[in-house]
Amino acid sequence: xxxxxxxxxxxxxxxxxxxxxxxxxxxxxxxxxxxxxxxxxxxxxxxxxxxxxxxxxxxxxxxxxxxxxxxxxxxxxxxxxxxxxxxxxxxxxxxxxxxxxxxxxxxxxxxxxxxxxxxxxxxxxxxxxxxxxxxxxxxxxxxxxxxxxxxxxxxxxxxxxxxxxxxxxxxxxxxxxxxxxxxxxxxxxxxxxxxxxxxxxxxxxxxxxxxxxxxxxxxxxxxxxxxxxxxxxxxxxxxxxxxxxxxxxxxxxxxxxxxxxxxxxxxxxxxxxxxxxxxxxxxxxxxxxxxxxxxxxxxxxxxxxxxxxxxxxxxxxxxxxxxxxxxxxxxxxxxxxxxxxxxxxxxxxxxxxxxxxxxxxxxxxxxxxxxxxxxxxxx
Amino acid sequence: xxxxxxxxxxxxxxxxxxxxxxxxxxxxxxxxxxxxxxxxxxxxxxxxxxxxxxxxxxxxxxxxxxxxxxxxxxxxxxxxxxxxxxxxxxxxxxxxxxxxxxxxxxxxxxxxxxxxxxxxxxxxxxxxxxxxxxxxxxxxxxxxxxxxxxxxxxxxxxxxxxxxxxxxxxxxxxxxxxxxxxxxxxxxxxxxxxxxxxxxxxxxxxxxxxxxxxxxxxxxxxxxxxxxxxxxxxxxxxxxxxxxxxxxxxxxxxxxxxxxxxxxxxxxxxxxxxxxxxxxxxxxxxxxxxxxxxxx
Numbered sequence: 001x002x003x004x005x006x007x008x009x010x011x012x013x014x015x016x017x018x019x020x021x022x023x024x025x026x027x028x029x030x031x032x033x034x035x036x037x038x039x040x041x042x043x044x045x046x047x048x049x050x051x052x053x054x055x056x057x058x059x060x061x062x063x064x065x066x067x068x069x070x071x072x073x074x075x076x077x078x079x080x081x082x083x084x085x086x087x088x089x090x091x092x093x094x095x096x097x098x099x100x101x102x103x104x105x106x107x108x109x110x111x112x113x114x115x116x117x118x119x120x121x122x123x124x125x126x127x128x129x130x131x132x133x134x135x136x137x138x139x140x141x142x143x144x145x146x147x148x149x150x151x152x153x154x155x156x157x158x159x160x161x162x163x164x165x166x167x168x169x170x171x172x173x174x175x176x177x178x179x180x181x182x183x184x185x186x187x188x189x190x191x192x193x194x195x196x197x198x199x200x201x202x203x204x205x206x207x208x209x210x211x212x213x214x215x216x217x218x219x220x221x222x223x224x225x226x227x228x229x230x231x232x233x234x235x236x237x238x239x240x241x242x243x244x245x246x247x248x249x250x251x252x253x254x255x256x257x258x259x260x261x262x263x264x265x266x267x268x269x270x271x272x273x274x275x276x277x278x279x280x281x282x283x284x285x286x287x288x289x290x291x292x293x294x295x296x297x298x299x300x301x302x303x304x305x306x307x308x309x310x311x312x313x314x315x316x317x318x319x320x321x322x323x324x325x326x327x328x329x330x331x332x333x334x335x336x337x338x339x340x341x342x343x344x345x346x347x348x349x350x351x352x353x354x355x356x357x358x359x360x361x362x363x364x365x366x367x368x369x370x371x372x373x374x375x376x377x378x379x
Numbered sequence: 380x381x382x383x384x385x386x387x388x389x390x391x392x393x394x395x396x397x398x399x400x401x402x403x404x405x406x407x408x409x410x411x412x413x414x415x416x417x418x419x420x421x422x423x424x425x426x427x428x429x430x431x432x433x434x435x436x437x438x439x440x441x442x443x444x445x446x447x448x449x450x451x452x453x454x455x456x457x458x459x460x461x462x463x464x465x466x467x468x469x470x471x472x473x474x475x476x477x478x479x480x481x482x483x484x485x486x487x488x489x490x491x492x493x494x495x496x497x498x499x500x501x502x503x504x505x506x507x508x509x510x511x512x513x514x515x516x517x518x519x520x521x522x523x524x525x526x527x528x529x530x531x532x533x534x535x536x537x538x539x540x541x542x543x544x545x546x547x548x549x550x551x552x553x554x555x556x557x558x559x560x561x562x563x564x565x566x567x568x569x570x571x572x573x574x575x576x577x578x579x580x581x582x583x584x585x586x587x588x589x590x591x592x593x594x595x596x597x598x599x600x601x602x603x604x605x606x607x608x609x610x611x612x613x614x615x616x617x618x619x620x621x622x623x624x625x626x627x628x629x630x631x632x633x634x635x636x637x638x639x640x641x642x643x644x645x646x647x648x649x650x651x652x653x654x655x656x657x658x659x660x661x662x663x664x665x666x667x668x669x670x671x672x673x674x675x
Contacts, residue, residue: 078473080480132655137417137472141604142651148601149647156640286597290484297477330492333484340478341467 017219019226021074021234023303023352028359033305040211044204052207058315059210060271063217065295065311066304067264073301074225075257076237078136081143082265083288084150085118089266090273090283091154092117094175097186097274099165106191107274114270115263122262123255130254144289151284174280175273188274201275210271214308217264221304233257287329294332298339300346309348384513389631391515397627398523402584403603404610404619405529406577411607412615413550413570416465416475420483421603422596424575426490428453428582429591433499442504446583453579454572461571466564483596490593499591522584529577534616536573546570602626602643605650611660618662625661626650 018025024033044052064086071077093114097107125146129139158171166182169175177184188199188206199206224230235243236250244250273279282288299310314335318328343350407421418424428449435445460482468475505517537543548556549563557563585599606626610618629649634642657664 072473076473078476080476128651128655132658134654134658137476138608138654140473140476141417141608145601145605145647149644152640152643290480293477293480327488327492329484330488333481333488336481337464337478337485340474340481341464344474 017222017226019230021225021230022222022305023349023356024305026356026359029356037215041208044207049202052204053202054315054319056201056207056210056275057272058312059207059214060268060275061295061315062214062308062311063268063271064265064292065299065307066217066221067261067268068292068296069299069301069304069307070221070225070264071257071261072296073303073307074230074237075233075254076136076240077254077258078140079143079258079261080140080293081145081147081289082261082292083283084143084147085122085262085265086269086272086288086292087147087150087154087279087283088118088121089114089269090279091169091175091269092266093270093273094185094279095164095167098167098175098177098183101183101186101189104191106189106196107186108191110186111188111190111267111270111274114273115267118266118269119259119263122259126255126258126262130251130258133251144286147284147289148286151281154281154284172281174278185273185277185279187277188271199274201277206275210275213267213271217267218304218308225304291332294336298336298347300343300349300352302345303349303352306346306348306352309352310346313348388513388515389635391519392635393627393631394523395519396630397623398519398526399599400602400606400623400627401526401530401619402522402581403599404606404623405526405533406574406581407603408607408610408615408619409533409577410571410574412612412618413546413574414469414567415472415612416469416479416571417472417604417607418465418571418574419476419480419600420460420486421575421578422598422600423483423486423490424453424456424578424596425582425585425599426487426591426593426595427456428579429586429595430490430494430499431579432583432586433501433591436501437499442501442587446580449583449586450576450580453582454576456579457572457575458568460575461568465571466567469567487593487596494593496592499586501587501591503587518587522588525580525584529580530616530620533573533577542566542569602646605646609650609653609661611657611662611664613660613663613666615662617665618660621661621665625653 014030024030040055043055047055064082067085068079068082071079093107093110096113097110100109101107125143129142134142154169155171157169158173160168162169162171163178166178167175168178175185187201188209190197190199197205199209225233232243232248232253235246235248236253240250269279269283295311295314296307298314299308300306314332317335318332321328321331339347403425406424407418410416410418410421431452432442432445432449435448436442440448464478464482465475468478503516503518505521507514507516509515537546545556545561546566546569548559549561549566553563556566581599582595585595589595589598606619606622609622609626612618626646626649630642630646633645653661
């Protein structure tokens with residue numbers, strides 16, 4: 001957004017989050033955004049403990065959805081196995097956490113491992129895939145197979161020999177302590193210079209922490225996709241060969257964004273493990289992988305805000321449907337297929353552009369705003 | 380005696396693994412090679428075939444009839460899917476992947492709701508024979524024979540019939556084919572239905588070796604996908620055969636020397652290595668080699 005030199009500081013800060021790669025760049029949008037964030041932050045004050053608990057999980061899911069949105073929507077790399085990184089992050093957090101909670105007194109390193117382990121894993125697999133210039137469809141399917149194989153491996157680790165330090169992989173029982181004297185899966189405990197703050201996964205503090213992380217990830221990604229690197233990502237999505245002809249090393253760009261996405265998915269997995277004190281081989285199976293794709297595809301893969309909105313909405317819908325029996329996955333499948341037929345760019349993104357168009361048109365008379373044009377360009 | 384049995388056991392397993400890959404992937408690779416759509420719901424089509432075959436069998440039909448019925452039923456399901464959904468997603472590789480995945484979720488969950496998680500069974504026919512102190516099932520050899528017969532039939536269909544010529548024309552250049560009076564939409568529907576029918580027959584065949592549940596298809600799809608990815612789309616049938624020859628060999632050796640899990644992982648690893656050399660699949664690689672040889 002072009003700035004006059006006298007623009008106020010908040011406007012200048014806001015400007016770095018705005019651009020043609022995201023929907024919602026107007027002052028109206030940011031006011032609504034602020035209201036929504038305030039409502040989310042105040043949720044624990046009037047909602048029950050159970051609602052806060054499930055809301056924490058929804059926010060964790062949103063981070064996972066954002067990680068897929070980044071590679072699929074912005075860089076055109078579809079991964080049908082995004083839950084692989086989620087699971088690797090979760091297991092890494094658990095294994096390091098069990099081993100280090102007693103000597104260290106905090107889970108800082110565990111959280112770090114939950115982010116870095118999947119990123120390193122993605123660097124290995126992504127390096128092989130992108131540097132051999134594998135077709136996009138093949139990348140998508142190979143990632144799914146990788147995830148299923150990881151699940152298959154974790155399932156057969158019930159043998160007591162599968163221990164890493166004090167952590168026992170545990171097969172279908174999920175990760176746990178190796179012996180009775182080893183600590184259980186620790187809840188998130190952040191420590192700094194002797195002080196340690198514990199966030200119990202069931203409590204309000206954990207909810208606020210996850211909300212903060214979620215906002216940071218959202219704003220960070222908005223900044224990233226609207227930076228010059230974001231333009232490069234979109235260029236790779238639109239035409240890989242042409243981007244390469246312009247002198248960019250597209251393989252490196254793809255690998256970099258793939259690792260970043262894996263790190264975010266791993267962060268989400270680590271938070272999930274801390275939330276439920278639980279991680280299980282089913283995290284690698286088909287259902288979690290397809291859920292992420294549904295959240296992103298239904299929302300609108302090319303826009304971060306739409307993906308968050310749809311993730312929260314679809315999670316709420318599936319919780320509501322759970323009361324009616326085992327139909328939530330069926331309903332989500334129907335929603336996915338219907339949405340892809342009716343609104344190929346995503347339901348939330350289409351609605352968002354429509355609302356933006358109405359608001360923009362009302363203002364067009366008084367101000368020289370180019371909001372509708374921008375909203376149009378972002379779709 | 381022991382050695383001959385051991386050697387025969389390896390050969391037997393090799394053909395068994397190859398039959399598995401050929402049957403599971405044949406319909407999938409036909410649809411991918413002809414239409415550029417990877418049908419993620421293929422496993423669920425196989426599941427439909429397996430249920431039809433088992434129900435028909437328990438209703439008193441002989442096994443071959445039950446399997447043909449499975450093929451017909453799955454083919455009809457394919458027509459419905461293609462007409463309602465798939466045809467909106469041609470030439471959109473990634474979107475077709477996602478939408479067919481959604482379909483697979485719908486079909487498997489609907490089957491779970493309607494039929495419940497209980498399992499069905501079909502007996503394995505033909506008994507067994509023994510070589511060198513080891514006992515082998517005859518049916519596995521029948522599986523291989525059926526897989527080969529199906530692939531020859533598909534090859535002949537696309538090579539010699541009027542439909543096959545029209546289908547290959549529609550694949551090569553749809554606009555030109557349409558201008559020459561080929562009904563490309565009908566061709567696509569039929570090709571998709573044939574691919575699904577192959578999946579249904581495979582499901583019916585596998586139904587006699589495994590228990591049938593709403594998640595029946597998930598046992599077959601990962602390996603089928605790897606075979607398709609390795610085979611590539613340049614020459615679907617040839618790619619399928621080469622990929623199955625290679626992957627079955629890797630799997631037989633690795634699962635005998637180590638364990639079945641290592642067998643699966645080594646299939647994945649060997650497919651990755653093969654793709655590093657041939658990023659668009661085996662068939663594309665061979666076609667290019669041939670083209671280069673022709674130039675000389």
